[in-house]
Amino acid sequence: xxxxxxxxxxxxxxxxxxxxxxxxxxxxxxxxxxxxxxxxxxxxxxxxxxxxxxxxxxxxxxxxxxxxxxxxxxxxxxxxxxxxxxxxxxxxxxxxxxxxxxxxxxxxxxxxxxxxxxxxxxxxxxxxxxxxxxxxxxxxxxxxxxxxxxxxxxxxxxxxxxxxxxxxxxxxxxxxxxxxxxxxxxxxxxxxxxxxxxxxxxxxxxxxxxxxxxxxxxxxxxxxxxxxxxxxxxxxxxxxxxxxxxxxxxxxxxxxxxxxxxxxxxxxxxxxxxxxxxxxxxxxxxxxxxxxxxxxxxxxxxxxxxxxxxxxxxxxxxxxxxxxxxxxxxxxxxxxxxxxxxxxxxxx
Amino acid sequence: xxxxxxxxxxxxxxxxxxxxxxxxxxxxxxxxxxxxxxxxxxxxxxxxxxxxxxxxxxxxxxxxxxxxxxxxxxxxxxxxxxxxxxxxxxxxxxxxxxxxxxxxxxxxxxxxxxxxxxxxxxxxxxxxxxxxxxxxxxxxxxxxxxxxxxxxxxxxxxxxxxxxxxxxxxxxxxxxxxxxxxxxxxxxxxxxxxxxxxxxxxxxxxxxxxxxxxxxxxxxxxxxxxxxxxxxxxxxxxxxxxxxxxxxxxxxxxxxxxxxxxxxxxxxxxxxxxxxxxxxxxxxxxxxxxxxxxxxxxxxxxxxxxxxxxxxxxxxxxxxxxxxxxxxxxxxxxxxxxxxxxx
Numbered sequence: 001x002x003x004x005x006x007x008x009x010x011x012x013x014x015x016x017x018x019x020x021x022x023x024x025x026x027x028x029x030x031x032x033x034x035x036x037x038x039x040x041x042x043x044x045x046x047x048x049x050x051x052x053x054x055x056x057x058x059x060x061x062x063x064x065x066x067x068x069x070x071x072x073x074x075x076x077x078x079x080x081x082x083x084x085x086x087x088x089x090x091x092x093x094x095x096x097x098x099x100x101x102x103x104x105x106x107x108x109x110x111x112x113x114x115x116x117x118x119x120x121x122x123x124x125x126x127x128x129x130x131x132x133x134x135x136x137x138x139x140x141x142x143x144x145x146x147x148x149x150x151x152x153x154x155x156x157x158x159x160x161x162x163x164x165x166x167x168x169x170x171x172x173x174x175x176x177x178x179x180x181x182x183x184x185x186x187x188x189x190x191x192x193x194x195x196x197x198x199x200x201x202x203x204x205x206x207x208x209x210x211x212x213x214x215x216x217x218x219x220x221x222x223x224x225x226x227x228x229x230x231x232x233x234x235x236x237x238x239x240x241x242x243x244x245x246x247x248x249x250x251x252x253x254x255x256x257x258x259x260x261x262x263x264x265x266x267x268x269x270x271x272x273x274x275x276x277x278x279x280x281x282x283x284x285x286x287x288x289x290x291x292x293x294x295x296x297x298x299x300x301x302x303x304x305x306x307x308x309x310x311x312x313x314x315x316x317x318x319x320x321x322x323x324x325x326x327x328x329x330x331x332x333x334x335x336x337x338x339x340x341x342x343x344x345x346x347x348x
Numbered sequence: 349x350x351x352x353x354x355x356x357x358x359x360x361x362x363x364x365x366x367x368x369x370x371x372x373x374x375x376x377x378x379x380x381x382x383x384x385x386x387x388x389x390x391x392x393x394x395x396x397x398x399x400x401x402x403x404x405x406x407x408x409x410x411x412x413x414x415x416x417x418x419x420x421x422x423x424x425x426x427x428x429x430x431x432x433x434x435x436x437x438x439x440x441x442x443x444x445x446x447x448x449x450x451x452x453x454x455x456x457x458x459x460x461x462x463x464x465x466x467x468x469x470x471x472x473x474x475x476x477x478x479x480x481x482x483x484x485x486x487x488x489x490x491x492x493x494x495x496x497x498x499x500x501x502x503x504x505x506x507x508x509x510x511x512x513x514x515x516x517x518x519x520x521x522x523x524x525x526x527x528x529x530x531x532x533x534x535x536x537x538x539x540x541x542x543x544x545x546x547x548x549x550x551x552x553x554x555x556x557x558x559x560x561x562x563x564x565x566x567x568x569x570x571x572x573x574x575x576x577x578x579x580x581x582x583x584x585x586x587x588x589x590x591x592x593x594x595x596x597x598x599x600x601x602x603x604x605x606x607x608x609x610x611x612x613x614x615x616x617x618x619x620x621x622x623x624x625x626x627x628x629x630x631x632x633x634x635x636x637x638x639x640x641x642x643x644x645x646x647x648x649x650x651x652x653x654x655x656x657x658x659x660x661x662x663x664x665x666x667x668x669x670x671x672x673x674x675x676x677x678x679x680x681x682x683x684x685x686x687x688x689x690x691x
Contacts (some may be wrong), residue, residue, distance in 0.1 A: 023410065025368035030375060030414045037441045038416045051417035074369050079449040079489075105444035109485045115478040122459030122478075125498075131455040138452035140377050140396065141445035146384035159466055159546040161459075161498050176450060176492040186612065186632065193612075193632060202495035208549030228616065231632075251497055277527050277534055281572070312648040313532065315675035330680055335655025336673040338666075 028054035029071060037104060042085045042096025106141055116149035130163045165210055165227035170234035174200040180238035184231045199243045202251035211255045224258045264299035268320040271296055275316035303328055375407060380445050382436045390432055405429060416441060453486040454493050462498040500546050508568045511576060512553045516541040521581035525573040526566055530645030540583040556583035563587050603639035606646060607660040610634045614656035647672060
């Protein structure tokens with residue numbers, strides 16, 4: 001052990017006021033954790049006040065009580081197993097407090113270097129926001145034992161998952177805790193906005209988007225929601241564990257059923273030579289019309305989605321048939337000519 | 349931080365103040381980590397905990413004041429870091445990390461399960477072993493994890509994916525015939541592979557592009573042909589993988605500013621492309637600003653969105669959108685619908 005330097009004598013607690021700054025509070029909480037882990041018997045509040053120097057300067061008993069109650073809650077929120085027990089079997093009117101060390105500590109798990117490498121990959125899969133922080137913290141805890149990971153076995157394959165949807169955190173918590181929620185939801189296509197009341201079942205990232213499967217209590221039926229279409233806050237509408245999730249629930253099966261397409265139909269398109277590459281790749285047949293145009297036939301399923309793709313080629317692709325696809329593309333192009341309504345909206 | 353965060357509240361100095369509990373959580377993890385790495389450099393600890401070296405020193409100064417009840421030398425945590433290396437002692441009560449919290453267990457377990465489905469992950473066996481150990485160790489904290497799922501497209505039968513992985517493992521240069529959909533153009537280029545990424549449900553090959561003389565991302569489903577060349581494919585030492593946290597598009601400060609009005613049916617655009625600013629409108633739409641070096645893809649986007657979106661600026665782009673739409677509609681006016689069989 002290297003020598004260390006510290007001012008002599010008992011260390012004076014930092015000057016305290018009831019309104020402590022975050023550094024003082026961290027010091028107080030850390031001393032509280034150490035004190036409650038260290039004790040073998042539950043400690044009374046009075047003993048804790050003596051043992052943790054930062055409490056000693058509380059202005060009054062009431063101020064100390066309030067501070068201690070808040071501290072207990074915050075430690076429990078961190079997942080620290082702070083237990084309340086009668087500290088004396090003969091006087092059970094006053095509770096004592098301690099932290100069970102076996103409950104507190106991460107069990108001894110020894111990971112091999114290649115296992116830590118894949119854990120690192122799993123942890124880094126979460127980009128930004130909600131779960132990236134917990135993922136990094138979890139990895140540090142697992143690596144605290146001193147084993148270094150061996151990243152050499154990973155040949156540059158990097159899965160990344162984004163949780164950009166603002167509602168992700170609240171919906172994930174509701175799923176884990178079985179808590180009913182309400183939110184404002186914008187329906188695809190129609191753009192209709194309505195308040196939905198649901199019992200969340202599961203969430204899944206599917207084809208790059210997060211979806212919620214839930215029981216819709218207004219419609220009295222299961223429904224799928226895309227998290228990106230939830231607008232504003234998610235409000236909690238009941239207690240945790242207030243409903244059951246069907247044991248056989250398969251989130252991705254339900255999501256893919258909702259998103260399933262109709263039978264494919266053929267479309268005939270005129271495509272300018274040198275353009276429409278992604279359409280040409282999908283073509284079943286391709287014939288030259290003249291020096292400037294080819295005619296291709298290819299299958300599509302969702303009329304609106306395919307019309308959108310075709311409209312994106314502007315004057316380079318023309319739909320010959322079917323008529324509904326043709327009309328949908330014409331509608332989009334006419335729309336793109338200019339819209340006083342939107343501009344007026346913007347200038348308000 | 350997403351661009352959207354810019355409209356949110358900002359603390360002085362741009363960094364939100366760290367809460368006491370967040371810091372406590374770091375300290376409780378840092379103590380066992382340091383105890384098992386006596387003499388580790390402050391910089392390395394800072395990297396691991398994603399804080400500045402100065403923050404590590406501030407943390408050590410705080411640890412130095414804490415300990416078991418009594419407040420005398422023998423009760424307090426010993427910490428020494430003047431040499432730039434950290435030595436820690438007398439911290440037996442907190443020498444084990446706290447159990448994984450629900451979100452911590454969840455992030456790793458859901459991530460590992462997704463990983464298990466990734467093709468060509470040479471270490472599938474390690475994934476299965478790590479998952480089993482983790483599930484056993486986390487117990488109730490991992491109970492709900494099966495109801496949070498991430499499905500990575502397995503790319504089964506994806507010949508391009510298999511070839512990209514093969515080239516990467518063998519460090520060989522590849523030749524690509526690549527479709528740039530924004531410009532509706534097929535390009536030919538030589539690339540030194542750096543990594544294969546699955547991001548937002550698409551597979552990408554990231555590599556040093558000899559044509560652009562820069563790092564580029566290629567979406568695998570837009571690679572029309574991939575050939576592994578005989579030459580060595582080690583990228584230049586200066587080639588840095590992109591930071592993916594802000595998405596696969598990286599806007600540059602010198603890029604042109606484009607402002608769009610989005611109707612309610614087109615608000616999704618603001619989720620897909622990195623925006624400089626978003627302003628909600630009363631009808632449920634939005635006005636967004638974004639930066640781009642190339643507006644060809646935006647012209648296409650505007651034709652697709654039709655009446656659901658409109659360009660506010662630059663005026664030149666608005667004009668191009670209108671002209672293209674008019675030309676396309678003229679082609680429709682000149683051609684009656686016909687039966688595909690007759691062609």
